[in-house]
Amino acid sequence: MAGPLRVAALAALLAVPVRAPVPVPERRQEAAVRALARRLLGPRAASAVALSVDGRLAAGGPDAYRLLSPPGAAVAVAVTGSSGVAAAAGLYRYLRDFCGCHLSWAGAQLRLPEPLPRVPAEIRAATPNRYRYYQNVCTQSYSYAWWDWARWEREIDWMALSGINLALAFMGQELVWQRVYLSLGLNQSEIDAYFTGPAFLAWNRLGNLHGWAGPLPRSWHLKQLYLQYRVVERMRSLGMITVLPAFAGHVPQGVLRVFPRVNATRLGGWSHFNCTYSCPYLLDPEDPMFQVIGTLFLKELIKEFGTDHIYSADTFNEMSPLSSDPAYLSRVSNAVFRSMTGADPEALWLMQGWLFQHQPDFWQPAQVRALLHGVPLGRMIVLDLFAESKPVYPWTESFYGQPFIWCMLHNFGGNHGLFGTVESINRGPFEARRFPNSTMVGTGLAPEGIEQNDVVYELMNELGWRHEPLDLPSWVSRYAQRRYGAANAAASSAWRLLLRSAYNCTGVCVNHNHSPLVRRPSLHMDTQLWYNASDVYEAWRLLLSAGTALGSSLTYRYDLVDVTRQAVQQLVADYYLSIRGAFQSRALPELLTAGGVLVYDLLPELDSLLSSHRLFLLGRWLESARAAATSDREAELYEMNARNQLTLWGPSGNILDYANKQLGGLVLDYYGVRWSLFVSLLVESLNSGSPFHQEQFNQAVFQVERGFIYNKKRYPTAPVGDALEISRKLFLKYYPGAMKRSQAGPA
Ligand SMILES: *[C@@H]1O[C@H](CO)[C@@H](O)[C@H](O)[C@H]1NC(C)=O
Ligand SMILES: *[C@@H]1O[C@H](CO)[C@@H](O)[C@H](O)[C@H]1NC(C)=O
Ligand SMILES: *[C@@H]1O[C@H](CO)[C@@H](O)[C@H](O)[C@H]1NC(C)=O
Ligand SMILES: *[C@@H]1O[C@H](CO)[C@@H](O)[C@H](O)[C@H]1NC(C)=O
Ligand SMILES: *[C@@H]1O[C@H](CO)[C@@H](O)[C@H](O)[C@H]1NC(C)=O
Ligand SMILES: *[C@@H]1O[C@H](CO)[C@@H](O)[C@H](O)[C@H]1NC(C)=O
Numbered sequence: 001m002a003g004p005l006r007v008a009a010l011a012a013l014l015a016v017p018v019r020a021p022v023p024v025p026e027r028r029q030e031a032a033v034r035a036l037a038r039r040l041l042g043p044r045a046a047s048a049v050a051l052s053v054d055g056r057l058a059a060g061g062p063d064a065y066r067l068l069s070p071p072g073a074a075v076a077v078a079v080t081g082s083s084g085v086a087a088a089a090g091l092y093r094y095l096r097d098f099c100g101c102h103l104s105w106a107g108a109q110l111r112l113p114e115p116l117p118r119v120p121a122e123i124r125a126a127t128p129n130r131y132r133y134y135q136n137v138c139t140q141s142y143s144y145a146w147w148d149w150a151r152w153e154r155e156i157d158w159m160a161l162s163g164i165n166l167a168l169a170f171m172g173q174e175l176v177w178q179r180v181y182l183s184l185g186l187n188q189s190e191i192d193a194y195f196t197g198p199a200f201l202a203w204n205r206l207g208n209l210h211g212w213a214g215p216l217p218r219s220w221h222l223k224q225l226y227l228q229y230r231v232v233e234r235m236r237s238l239g240m241i242t243v244l245p246a247f248a249g250h251v252p253q254g255v256l257r258v259f260p261r262v263n264a265t266r267l268g269g270w271s272h273f274n275c276t277y278s279c280p281y282l283l284d285p286e287d288p289m290f291q292v293i294g295t296l297f298l299k300e301l302i303k304e305f306g307t308d309h310i311y312s313a314d315t316f317n318e319m320s321p322l323s324s325d326p327a328y329l330s331r332v333s334n335a336v337f338r339s340m341t342g343a344d345p346e347a348l349w350l351m352q353g354w355l356f357q358h359q360p361d362f363w364q365p366a367q368v369r370a371l372l373h374g375v376p377l378g379r380m381i382v383l384d385l386f387a388e389s390k391p392v393y394p395w396t397e398s399f400y401g402q403p404f405i406w407c408m409l410h411n412f413g414g415n416h417g418l419f420g421t422v423e424s425i426n427r428g429p430f431e432a433r434r435f436p437n438s439t440m441v442g443t444g445l446a447p448e449g450i451e452q453n454d455v456v457y458e459l460m461n462e463l464g465w466r467h468e469p470l471d472l473p474s475w476v477s478r479y480a481q482r483r484y485g486a487a488n489a490a491a492s493s494a495w496r497l498l499l500r501s502a503y504n505c506t507g508v509c510v511n512h513n514h515s516p517l518v519r520r521p522s523l524h525m526d527t528q529l530w531y532n533a534s535d536v537y538e539a540w541r542l543l544l545s546a547g548t549a550l551g552s553s554l555t556y557r558y559d560l561v562d563v564t565r566q567a568v569q570q571l572v573a574d575y576y577l578s579i580r581g582a583f584q585s586r587a588l589p590e591l592l593t594a595g596g597v598l599v600y601d602l603l604p605e606l607d608s609l610l611s612s613h614r615l616f617l618l619g620r621w622l623e624s625a626r627a628a629a630t631s632d633r634e635a636e637l638y639e640m641n642a643r644n645q646l647t648l649w650g651p652s653g654n655i656l657d658y659a660n661k662q663l664g665g666l667v668l669d670y671y672g673v674r675w676s677l678f679v680s681l682l683v684e685s686l687n688s689g690s691p692f693h694q695e696q697f698n699q700a701v702f703q704v705e706r707g708f709i710y711n712k713k714r715y716p717t718a719p720v721g722d723a724l725e726i727s728r729k730l731f732l733k734y735y736p737g738a739m740k741r742s743q744a745g746p747a
Helices: 007-014 026-046 083-098 149-161 172-185 188-192 198-205 218-237 253-256 288-305 326-341 354-357 366-373 420-435 453-462 470-482 489-500 533-545 552-583 589-609 619-626 630-646 666-689 694-709 723-744
Strands: 051-055 062-069 075-080 102-104 107-109 123-128 132-136 167-169 241-245 264-265 281-283 311-312 348-352 382-383 403-408 440-445
Touching: 007 123, 026 083, 026 218, 026 666, 051 083, 062 083, 075 083, 083 123, 083 149, 102 149, 102 453, 102 470, 107 470, 107 552, 132 403, 149 218, 172 188, 172 218, 172 253, 172 288, 172 470, 188 253, 198 403, 198 630, 218 241, 218 288, 241 288, 253 630, 281 288, 288 326, 326 348, 326 366, 382 440, 403 420, 420 440, 420 453, 420 470, 440 453, 470 489, 489 533, 489 552, 533 552, 533 723, 552 589, 552 666, 552 723, 589 666, 589 723, 619 630, 630 694, 666 694
Parallel strands: 051 075, 132 167, 132 440, 167 241, 241 311, 311 348, 348 382, 382 403, 403 440
Antiparallel strands: 062 075, 062 123, 102 107, 264 281
């Protein structure tokens, strides 16, 4: 291993010029989008669609596509896009509007009319903005942590068809960091103490965490490197812009040993973590090592993966800066930017704007302006990450002149739970574009976790290509028809009810599932909903009634499980209120009844419902973690990572249940056991006349929660049971009472 290098020697290394990437030729983009069509539609149908790429279509502006059915031609439709992505978006437009198809995380509905319909008149569409962005730095851990190439390939296909042209490409960076740190003279144990386990890398990269659930095995790095090669190659071949990670200023402690005179300061602990796993070292922006490390890393990374010149870095994500002095904040952002341009003179910095609305007391206008103006105007793109609920651009004069992307965050922790702010996303991007001196350059999706609430993502993707809002109720009826491949009045009514209730959160809405179902029980739980519960019960009834007609559709089955799940989540809140009421009025028989129903019927039934659908299986998440391993020891480490992220989130429940999921296996063995303990302690308390102590319960239940992480049980990856049958059984038992309670209004 190379010993510590002198700074001067490092500076010489940094002088190596970066090779500029060759822009992806149109022919190659065309080949990539044709291959996509064959994967999606099969060779025969794909051959009835002519796909081509012609940059002139954009006329120097943002992406555009054209659909037409040439008279007498052998093909049904000719789709031309200004890029591979634009052609793919045009293809999806054709499949959506002319063939009634649908593609989503829950599955595809691609039953094509025979013969393929022709387009009556030429259609031209141009997106209003340069960028359609996708991903959140957290998605890397909440959703992609264990993905293989097959899963990535499907995702990139979906991205292209959705018209997304800007996305993070974050894999393999730890390998490059390791190389850089070893070359600087850190040793392996110092590096192992720095990286977190795979399920927590997002927060290691943000400087929030180090060491937790690690170290990373050697094989991890190699697999990620291989994936990253394939992912960037595929994204670029479709004309997407990949965003690579860059240096934000945080360093491992080992840097202080190797360079004793380096000026690094320890920040405070992140979230509920103390300095065992948090409190990163942040380099002073004036320290020469800032440029050395940042530029060395980026050069190494570009050597490995090439570049599209856009880089991501977040220095103060949920971390308080050392000083609120605007001059200091400008120096920091300037140092980050210079470390990028040191490696790539054309660098553009893409930054998550989450910090500004997360700590608004700290980030006053002067502080925001200073951070943003540390970088030349136009050389930064800020993601207005949570713009549907707490947009930052309106109170920062449109980020003081720096370009920004209007993003829908929508989801926290990859929680399940029907949720949307459809009115806000249907208006927000258009208002942002009309804002005085708007610097908006795109729209985006920035969910922390995916594979939930397909409807809002499909809507947002469509809005990225529109110039004005759309009519939501008629859009959602059409959505239901496409999703199930058949017009069905009951399904359509169900979706209109969901649209006006669970999907229509207005005001400041945070989609963090606080249902008592997925939270550690206490006598002070929040059961408020932002919608009328009876709309979801009624949607359940309607969807179920469409079972005979739609039961063979996989997307229908997914939605039936999801809506039933939501109804059960509401029911759990009802039973919780009964349990609490009975306890408080010392009514033991009522406590036993409500507690008994919850623990011995409702939760087990929910678990069997979820176990009947492939996409709601705990086993799928855990086994995909194990499958990423190359030895039993690695498999154990990865499985521990996977289980901990869903539950305790940290060694001692630091961010307990933040990434809660409703999965078959998890409901019974984690939430169910927890509720059972709660009810039995309440019963014991009434029986013995001694008060219920939350603190004592918390200690006891922590053993249950921890026990789940190490229970060694293997969970199935294949569904069992019939979702329709289980949902119907639940419905017959619970719907009448549920409707009566919800119509009576809140107690
Ligand atoms: C790395 O360096 C630290 C500090 O000098 C030392 O304690 C540790 O044993 C070293 N580890 C290895 C693997 O050399
Ligand atoms: C910090 O957190 C670790 C891990 O949860 C714990 O073991 C340790 O006791 C904590 N230290 C302090 C000082 O609270
Ligand atoms: C070291 O860094 C801190 C924080 O960035 C700064 O306040 C301090 O002036 C620096 N010290 C020296 C000697 O440069
Ligand atoms: C927009 O920019 C112009 C030119 O810089 C400036 O005169 C005007 O005040 C700005 N408008 C608003 C609302 O900020
Ligand atoms: C959402 O709710 C608001 C009132 O809060 C209402 O004006 C609007 O029409 C609703 N939107 C839909 C799609 O139901
Ligand atoms: C919820 O909707 C039901 C059925 O439409 C209605 O009877 C009830 O009054 C509504 N509840 C509230 C609180 O608006």
